[in-house]
């Protein structure tokens with residue numbers, strides 16, 4: 001199933017497809033069963049330089065930009081694989097790139113580009129605050145040349161497979177600032193030093209194989225030099241990175257949708273019931289055609305958002321809408337694909353039930369659909385603020 005817009009970054013796409021061919025369904029199925037980390041896949045992605053496309057050449061990356069990164073992630077998901085184990089290594093360094101000091105950039109970016117350091121754990125969500133980020137309770141108190149961190153995060157994905165964590169913590173109370181989000185600060189936590197010295201990581205067994213964890217901070221001391229940017233401005237810094245994340249997740253969802261559609265189309269052509277291919281029945285054809293139309297539309301929005309991002313112009317509305325539309329398109333395609341396969345959709349060896357579980361995540365994380373609708377209603381349409 002080709003279309004002209006998929007010719008963007010075709011050389012990159014061809015290389016990604018070749019890499020993914022070495023990691024077929026059996027590989028992902030075995031990991032899924034064990035809830036194990038795809039170490040070999042992540043190493044191959046790192047060695048090929050695919051995780052460094054957003055890092056400028058001056059720091060050892062290829063500086064290809066977000067549209068290229070989106071093409072890479074889409075291809076991974078279109079192949080039946082899952083990039084969630086390493087996609088954050090691509091974009092989390094953006095907070096250092098945009099807001100870090102020269103010393104921080106020189107220290108960390110080349111090592112993130114080479115893969116010598118993994119920066120792919122993001123500690124924002126807490127058990128009691130949920131989506132209301134201003135309500136986080138984890139604190140970082142200044143003590144001489146250190147900050148002392150106390151609190152808890154939940155759903156901190158890849159913490160066991162990352163050297164560094166980007167942490168959002170309160171350095172002053174919400175009441176002290178003009179806005180509720182004031183007083184939040186961003187830190188780089190070196191987890192190699194921190195584990196066992198005030199940082200505890202506990203895996204969460206989840207519906208999907210996502211290496212997600214909860215983390216506990218108990219008087220963890222981190223050097224004051226690990227503060228990124230200015231104290232109290234962390235929420236803004238985090239927001240700056242969210243558009244990139246949403247666009248990249250949208251690309252993964254488009255890839256998932258295309259995988260489900262290809263799988264369903266092929267099965268509908270082959271499966272004979274009542275003496276004819278099931279795909280001859282419009283009851284089977286129409287859901288496939290609808291899923292195709294939805295995924296193509298979502299892809300256009302994702303490409304528009306990526307192009308705006310790469311041009312350095314505001315793209316909050318497009319990034320949010322792309323993520324919402326693509327996560328819905330991939331879910332509808334998943335549901336269609338499972339139904340098209342009948343009972344076989346439930347068999348592990350078809351990979352559909354795994355991808356079905358995996359793609360469901362994206363209507364919840366990194367931001368849930370209601371919060372996107374609320375953003376569009378308030379910030380794009382000018383409707384009254386709800387909360």
Ligand SMILES: Cc1cc2nc3c(=O)[nH]c(=O)nc-3n(C[C@H](O)[C@H](O)[C@H](O)COP(=O)(O)OP(=O)(O)OC[C@H]3O[C@@H](n4cnc5c(N)ncnc54)[C@H](O)[C@@H]3O)c2cc1C
Pocket residue numbers: 121122123124125129130131132154155156157158206210212361364365366367368369370371374387
């Ligand atoms: C597998 C997985 C991996 C994750 N990885 C990370 C990670 O690496 N780092 C990290 O920081 N977080 C991570 N998250 C957390 C994720 O970002 C949150 O789960 C998500 O933002 C939703 O927050 P919540 O679960 O607290 O839901 P809640 O905020 O409790 O919301 C529950 C439901 O209520 C809805 N809702 C809440 N308020 C409103 C409102 N005012 N109006 C309408 N609807 C509302 C929400 O849309 C949602 O559907 C991960 C989550 C999962 C499941």
